[in-house]
Amino acid sequence: MRLYRIGLFTDTYLPAPNGVATSVYLLNRELRRMGHEAWVLAPEMPDAEPQEDWVVRIPSVPYPFFENQRLAMPSSRLLPTEFEIFHTHTPLFIGIWGARLAYRNRLPHVSTFHTHLEKYAHYIPGLATLDKYMGIMQKVCQAFYNRADVVIAPTEPVKKLAESYAIEREIKVIPTGIDTDILQSAPNPVSPWPSGKRRLLYTGRLGKEKSVDVVIRALAEIRKESDAHLALVGMGPEQESLEHLVQQLGLTEHITFVGPVSYDKIGGYYRMAELFLFASETETQGLVIWEAQAVGVPVVAVGAEGTLQGVEVGSSGYLVPPGDYRAMAEKALELLRDESLRQRFSEGARKFADQRTARRVAEQIVAVYDEATRLVEVEPRRLKIPFPRLPQNSFSSSR
Numbered sequence: 148m149r150l151y152r153i154g155l156f157t158d159t160y161l162p163a164p165n166g167v168a169t170s171v172y173l174l175n176r177e178l179r180r181m182g183h184e185a186w187v188l189a190p191e192m193p194d195a196e197p198q199e200d201w202v203v204r205i206p207s208v209p210y211p212f213f214e215n216q217r218l219a220m221p222s223s224r225l226l227p228t229e230f231e232i233f234h235t236h237t238p239l240f241i242g243i244w245g246a247r248l249a250y251r252n253r254l255p256h257v258s259t260f261h262t263h264l265e266k267y268a269h270y271i272p273g274l275a276t277l278d279k280y281m282g283i284m285q286k287v288c289q290a291f292y293n294r295a296d297v298v299i300a301p302t303e304p305v306k307k308l309a310e311s312y313a314i315e316r317e318i319k320v321i322p323t324g325i326d327t328d329i330l331q332s333a334p335n336p337v338s339p340w341p342s343g344k345r346r347l348l349y350t351g352r353l354g355k356e357k358s359v360d361v362v363i364r365a366l367a368e369i370r371k372e373s374d375a376h377l378a379l380v381g382m383g384p385e386q387e388s389l390e391h392l393v394q395q396l397g398l399t400e401h402i403t404f405v406g407p408v409s410y411d412k413i414g415g416y417y418r419m420a421e422l423f424l425f426a427s428e429t430e431t432q433g434l435v436i437w438e439a440q441a442v443g444v445p446v447v448a449v450g451a452e453g454t455l456q457g458v459e460v461g462s463s464g465y466l467v468p469p470g471d472y473r474a475m476a477e478k479a480l481e482l483l484r485d486e487s488l489r490q491r492f493s494e495g496a497r498k499f500a501d502q503r504t505a506r507r508v509a510e511q512i513v514a515v516y517d518e519a520t521r522l523v524e525v526e527p528r529r530l531k532i533p534f535p536r537l538p539q540n541s542f543s544s545s546r
Contacts, residue, residue, distance in 0.1 A: 151516055153178060153185040154230040156245030158219060158237040160189030160202070164381060164407050165352065166434035167261045170323040171236055172410070175201060177324065177509035186227050188241055190217035203227050205241060223248070230254065232516045236261055238291035246294050255519035257512075258295035260288075260309050260318075261432075288312045296519040299512065301432035302456045319515055323432055324505030327441045333414030339403040340419070344376035345483055348420035348444070350413060350435050351427070353383030358449070360385075360392055361426035361472045367396045368476030373483050377424070380405045380416055417442045421489065422479055425454070428469045433457040437503055440464070440496035445489060447478045462495035 155175055160168045171187055178185035179201060190207035203225055207217035221244040233249035235242040235258045242258070249256035292298050292314045299321050300306040306318045340346040347369070349362050359379065366377045379389075379402065386404065393402050408416065417423075423439035425448040433454040436446045446464030448454045449471075458464040465481075467474035482489045 148181070148513070149517065149520075150182050151184070151231045151513075152228050153183055153232040153234060153516070154226075154245060154248075155185060155187045156233065156235045156237075156241045157187065157189050158239040158241045159216065160187060160192070160195075162192065162194055162196075162409055163216075164410070166323065166432065167236055169410055169434060170259075170261070173324050173326055173505040174509055174512065177505045178513070180506075181509060181513065183513070184228065186230075188221075188225075188245070190219040190241065192217060219244075232257065232519070234258070234512075234516075235295070238287060243291070246291065250294060253523065255516065255523045256295045257297050257299065257515055257519050258292055259299040259301070260292060260305055260314075261301070285312050289314060292316065296522045297515050299515060304455055305432070317518075319511075321508060321511045321515070322503050323434055323437075324508035325434070325437050325441050325500060325503045326505050327500075329411060330414030330417060330438060330442050333412050333418075335419070336408075336412065336415045338419060339378040339405050339416075340376045343374070344401075345373050346419060346421045347375050347377045347479070348380065348416060348423050348439070349377065349425065350380040350408075350416065350423075350438075351425070353379065353381050353386045353389060355385055356427065356429045357383070357385075358426040358428060358470070359389055361449070361470055361475065362424045363389065363392055363396065363398065363402065364472035365424060365426075365475040365479065366401065367398060368473055369479050369483070370398070370401060372480055375401070375479075375483070377402045378405055378416065378420070379403065380408050380413065382407045413438070414442060417444055420444050422447065422482060423464075424475060424479065425449070426470075426472075426475065427451075427454070430454050430457075436464075437500050441500035441503070443493040443497045445482055445492035445496055447475055447482070449475070459495060459499045463492060463499040464496065 155171050157171045161172050175185050175187050187202045191204040205219040205221050207219040210216040210218050219240045221241055233245045233256045235245040246256055289312050295316050298316045298318045300309055300318050301322050303320055306320050309318055351357050353359055369375050393399055417439050423444045423446045425436050428449055428451040436448055436457045439446055440463050446458050449469045450466035451469045458466055460466055465478040
């Protein structure tokens with residue numbers, strides 16, 4: 148096996164609580180365990196660990212419309228080594244930096260298509276309207292990902308989405324890895340569920356694109372038959388409106404807003420839960436539903452985009468139509484009524500999630516690095532697609 152010096156370029160990273168940050172962390176760790184020299188290049192964050200192994204923090208400023216998002220100001224003076232592989236994870240400032248460096252130095256560029264960007268356009272004032280009429284987000288994706296040698300998509304639906312954007316590079320489907328050991332070894336938290344209640348869980352951003360209101364409305368239906376309590380782990384701009392909805396539905400005593408929880412502690416909440424509810428229609432992979440299943444928590448989720456392949460229906464959980472909170476409640480009650488059925492689904496969830504170990508995924512990605520290296524050796528200047536210019540002083544020549 149050839150060993151590489153690898154740069155993982157991302158505009159979001161731990162301690163930000165999102166799937167991209169988690170997947171980059173796990174990939175970096177597994178690459179280093181395999182003997183590669185892998186580095187994460189990510190924005191500075193005020194609550195990041197002061198000493199992080201194999202992480203370079205790029206000076207950044209806060210983005211006012213999206214919590215935990217930073218706008219980085221890259222400089223090649225910060226590069227820790229001469230990379231042989233550039234692996235970008237976001238089509239934003241740091242991702243664009245990595246793409247430009249790869250092109251300038253005629254080196255392999257692999258990019259992972261993590262996020263359905265159109266579903267996040269509302270976080271930039273006016274962009275959603277502009278995108279509706281001009282297709283800006285699709286053009287950004289097309290310009291960015293067509294500069295990669297190989298594109299990675301976490302699921303088949305995401306591959307099809309990328310192809311619909313006229314991304315013409317080869318697209319490999321490789322899921323994001325999960326780390327059962329971290330989830331299982333997390334400390335037990337103070338329980339957010341009152342004693343004797345059925346324990347339902349949601350983890351993720353409290354953002355419009357996550358449709359958490361559907362989960363809350365499902366709880367209202369579930370409580371007509373079962374004494375259930377919902378814990379919402381995460382934070383986001385929709386929290387105030389969600390709290391108002393909870394009051395309207397008379398659920399104040401039956402929902403706990405836990406707040407953000409770090410990745411090394413989230414496993415404790417999964418382990419204590421009996422059922423995981425998830426209503427997002429925008430997922431490219433739905434990493435949290437895989438994490439829940441990895442520790443044996445059955446899932447009831449909407450069947451949309453990335454989640455379509457994230458549940459083994461009838462074995463590890465159920466999928467329901469997008470926005471249908473009554474269907475979500477019905478499937479949740481089916482499992483809550485029958486403990487032997489719920490236990491069978493729990494075992495099925497563990498077996499289903501076992502295919503997504505972080506080590507197996509990292510091995511598949513290294514094979515993509517090998518392929519990208521061969522492509523660049525054969526056609527070192529095949530990438531000639533126009534690309535947006537960025538501030539010149541941010542992209543001085545690499546070493």
